[in-house]
Amino acid sequence: MSFDRETLTRAVAEHGAVARVVVAEVKGSAPREEGAAMLVWAGGQSGTIGGGALEYEAAAKARDMLADGGDDRLDRMPLGPALNQCCGGAVVLLSEVWGAERLATLGDGTVIARPLPGTTGEMPLSVRRILNRARGEGFRPVPRILHGWMVEPVTAPMxxxxxxxxxxxxxxxxxxxxxxxxxxxxxxxxxxxxxxxxxxxxxxxxxxxxxxxxxxxxxxxxxxxxxxxxxxxxxxxxxxxxxxxxxxxxxxxxxxxxxxxxxxxxxxxxxxxxxxxxxxxxxxxxxxxxxxxxxxxxxxxxxxxxxxxxxxxxxx
The missing domain is CATH 3.40.50.720 (NAD(P)-binding Rossmann-like Domain)
Structure with a gap:
């Protein structure tokens, strides 16, 4: 999975600010893999992070973010205890609010890397190396959390x-x-x-x-x-x-x-x-x-x- 910049841009143009919810980390069994994402706005959503209680809960939180003008959030969710799902694993969801102004900061790189909510300090060397490899070698990393940063390749036709x-x-x-x-x-x-x-x-x-x-x-x-x-x-x-x-x-x-x-x-x-x-x-x-x-x-x-x-x- 990857960061679909074109779909996000179209959604922002049509709906204004939208929330993007991405599966940032998976432990054990889960409905979707790391990098699976959905877009949420006041009157609807597109994409899926697996459906069921996990998606319902995540979409509700995303709409609250949009309504309250809240900050990005990181939610660690054990699927069994928290949501009574049978998968038995746990996921980390990164929810971010995207608008035209934020989209303009993305540039044209093939990898999107940004700090998770609460992370401070400079970009880690490990993340910088990934960005350098992406520019120099066409390297496409898997979506993941790396030293407090979310790293995702940009969707590109393969x-x-x-x-x-x-x-x-x-x-x-x-x-x-x-x-x-x-x-x-x-x-x-x-x-x-x-x-x-x-x-x-x-x-x-x-x-x-x-x-x-x-x-x-x-x-x-x-x-x-x-x-x-x-x-x-x-x-x-x-x-x-x-x-x-x-x-x-x-x-x-x-x-x-x-x-x-x-x-x-x-x-x-x-x-x-x-x-x-x-x-x-x-x-x-x-x-x-x-x-x-x-x-x-x-x-x-x-x-x-x-x-x-x-x-x-x-x-x-």
Whole structure:
């Protein structure tokens, strides 16, 4: 998890001052991990720190902060004794009030570090080293409390996912993937009328022949091909094999893939390269409803995090 500066900025612009509640520390079993956060304002909230009594209590305290103009607070909460939850662990929640003026102090760094309520003195050397590594090496620490300071990486897209097709499955898939952190979605089709309302943060691309946009994709991008046309699907796969990609998946049956393999081989692609495209994608046991297909494909996407990205998130 990470500090989502863009979402916080939008919330402040819409609601004025908002409270951000982040799980700063976890001991034992807890509903969410360190870095999980929610935003709270007078009439609502977004995000979650796990629901249940913990979230209800934290949201109420956050609204009291906003109403009273109170200072940031740090709450150490044993989940069993204090809230009668069955998790059995304990969490430390950091609640901070953010407004436009405070946001302006963040700068453009990739790591947010600030003292916890009650902490005084200069920034510890350990925190300074993390900030230096972030600037010099692109290091991304895990969210945590370190010597009285809260350290969080800023949310940044870790993976580029290109979704080819705005039909029923494409729409369902975007609705599932768009809220997830760390993904930058690019959504392609032939006509603006084929798109519903595009979720905030999703890049929409339109081309009479979407395959012509393949050269625009980063070489590390992951592709999900599910257009309305088998011929277009084949052309996109053909061009992706010539362009390079991190991952490529094609919607379809085993029969469709056997036909595509034969045609891609006739177009000059070696078996080893063709085998990099996965088809079918998703989980057939979930059924053929667009949302069911999307859930299966999204599960594969989440499981396909590279070892490099996972290591970056765990480092530190």
């Amino acid at each position: 993976r580029d996912i290109w979704i080819w097709g705005a039909g029923h499955v494409g729409r369902a898939l975007v609705s599932v993937l768009a809220p997830l952190p760390g993904l930058r979605l690019t959504w392609i089709d032939t006509d603006a009328a084929r798109f519903p309302d595009v979720p905030e943060g999703v890049v929409r691309k339109i081309a009479a022949n979407p395959a012509d946009l393949v050269p625009d994709a980063p070489g590390h991008a992951e592709h999900l091909v599910l257009t309305f046309s088998h011929a277009l699907d084949l052309e996109i796969c053909h061009r992706l094999l010539g362009h390079g990609f991190g991952m490529a998946g094609l919607i379809g049956s085993a029969t469709k893939w056997a036909r595509f393999r034969s045609r891609l081989k006739a177009l000059g692609h070696a078996d080893g390269q063709i085998d990099r495209i996965r088809c079918p994608i998703g989980d057939p046991s979930l059924g053929k409803h667009p949302q069911a297909i999307a859930v299966g494909v999204a599960t594969e996407v989440l499981k396909a995090k590279t070892a490099q990205n996972s290591q970056k998130e765990r480092a530190g």
